[in-house]
Amino acid sequence: MTVARSEPTSTTSGNGTRPSSVRAVVRSRLGIDPRALGAFRIGLGLVVLFDLLVLRAPGLGTFYTDGGILPRSALGELYPALARWSLHAQSGSFWIEAFLLAGTCLLATCVLAGYRSRLAAVGTALLLASLHARNPFLVNGGDTILISLLIIAAFLPLEARWSLRRRLDGRCVGTRSVENRRITSIATATVLVHVVSIYAINAILKFRSDAWMSGVAVPRIFQLEDFIYLLGPVLAEHTAVLTAINWLWIVTLSTSVLLVLSSGWIRSVTVSAFVVAHLGMAATMRLGAFPFVMVAVLLLFFPPRVWDRLAHLVSRFDRGRRLESLATERRSGDKSESSSSEIAVPPRIRRGARLVGVAFLVGFVLISGCWQVVAAGLVDAPAAVADSDLDGASWAFFAPNPPDSYSWYVIEAERESGASMDLVDGEAADFDRPPDAMDRYPTTLWKRYGTKTQGAGAAHLEPAAVYFCGRAPADVESITIYRADQPVDADGPVGEPIRRELIAASCE
Template structure:
């Protein structure tokens, strides 16, 4: 006599009992505290404003107009796809760029305070991508990571806390767990993990000489950086610490609670050290913004406790103002039936999940191509920027700068920068050879190009020298460095001689 088949309800209960621990474990590791999402949104808004005002705005004419070093004609010749796609390439006038900068700044403020958050995130993403496409010579890995954060932010409830939109869907402090949260956390860890693999493929990093050598590439270093170059033992220890810390990056996903907090603080400490010593633009703070997403609820409970203990700080008053405005807003009226709305939401979630999976897979392929696991679809030079290599596997072994030689009508040659004698010696302060972080990015990127790419820059310098200058010659000077300092004599190479 056969036994009766089990009831469907019993099977469902058994499946639920098996899946519940899996859901709990995945939620703890791939979910994000709503307060972390709010802090992440605020950080993104601040970074957009700082990148725009502190870095891009001073170089508006120089790097984003037809009167600068990279006019639209050069963009169309070198990067025709970017020229066609960039909104900033519709005009070469400074006033048009100024309007676009102002719009981007206003939208970044909306993102900062959480007003029309998803729309502000999308518009910020489009304007930032357009700006970076207008002049790809003045961006670094931190800028492209910021772009990816804005993209993934479109699929996250960034208004979950501390926003004018109010986060009405997230009144409690339960973790938000979705394909979007999993995608951005995995994306962030992949950046660190593949960089660790690249460093294990590098003899200088494995021998402990990479960081001491990098600190003698003086054009990168400002603040405390120049004072640390002689402490070789400490820099060697920093080399090993960073390689070891990158190796633990998968534990940002695998660990929970206190262990994850310790890792977040360790990575954050390193990035603050980078900001205090190196000219890297917004990169260190972009990475710190990403690390906020990993902080567990207990860390945010501590933060809330500190805010309550210290009374109404300026930050607290702003939050209360935002909450008052939020709570006074009326709920939107439903325009569709509940059943129809549920079907639409399910369809949108499915489409969004598919997009996220495809984008994350594409980014992973890029990273795997960088470490040699799969074939690269682009050239090595393009891959270096796309894969967020960050001085790996081959840290720089030369320090470089430019010399502008001006020939006067009298036949005399002088340094176009200061009017003195032309000299190719190493500058006393190599960082001062580049006026800003944008000039540094531009100068380092232009090393890979030939005479044609230097013509717009030479024309730009001709416009800014004395009227009796007949021609400008741009020399690129390199000097080898190792972990003990400069090696050999500077070696100049003429890049272009341009008649003014």
């Protein structure tokens, strides 16, 4: 699947075209520097570990077991297909879920370290997909992008640089003969075009949105108290700055095609703009792993000159040792020994495997692209597919229109004495707007669950009532779950919160 050849001698064909020049143009647009592949692999591994250990592990028993808020019986009623094929849904035990999560972390660590990276990437993608299927209310577009990148990564030479596998067996893929040259293949073209398509779809949706094209989308987003954090509340006070960010993001998305059509400093500037934008999102909004997923894949677009300068800077602080020394320690004797130990594969089998891989990648990109076009609402969804099934994994991200309200929950518990309390904070039930809506959610996963279950029907509410009754004080006779919605516009909250009773249940 990978092509990394030396430059051929320039020749001129009968029509005056230089084949070597055409190849050079293609390589400069669709090729990837080996060091970028190494950085991308490390980024993928770190993002998966962050997502699993920081975001999901603390809520493992609450969200992924039968003793939690979505037991397998409820999952089977809501999503019967997911309940059948999800490995995580084959048992409701906490320890089985913990074992599967530990296995996913181990595979992600192999990706990070560069040991059997392709196999580890496939295993990580499959286990993540199974975990997401166990509780689809915790999935967002960033999760599906991460899985798609892991699948494509299985066709990339991830161990070309800075990998444990190369240091252990002395392999010399991507050493001095291709030191600063791009690796070009169907897989490198696929991953680059895949990323551009994500941004392009988002740009189209932005242009079709009245909120974005009137400059009020970002100011409105920063009034959603359950999304913004860290620097977000400070930035929310500066409407003019947010309006400027609104237009800057639209302009940046509009230049996404330059990620593959340009080279040199234009490409470097374009990539840097996207990286800065995503880091800004991470510093101001609760978006899970999404900003870090995009930063990791954007590393693939940086041209060799960026990596050359980075290596030069690192060498200055490393007493003259070159950054590339991590990948080129082995001597030529190790190379010959490693080469002789490899199993020879007949050319016919190699060609067949290559064709199968190309067909899979092309089909994968086409299917995922069509799925996102439907999820984004650019074309009508099939009658058998509910809009809510697509929205949860859409790559639209606040498009075409951002939310115009935020929500929080009140769980009112009636005690034997006749008094009531709010199980969220232990105080008296109060439906006034809280100072910070995120204080009503113990963790980010609770926030995501509360948002995604809106409109999901009663199937998830009954097990939720059982869950809260089981954690209420012994003298609680019944509970009532309410959701409060606070409308907002670009200037802040509009009117009073709207209270909705979701379910009332007896705890006896």
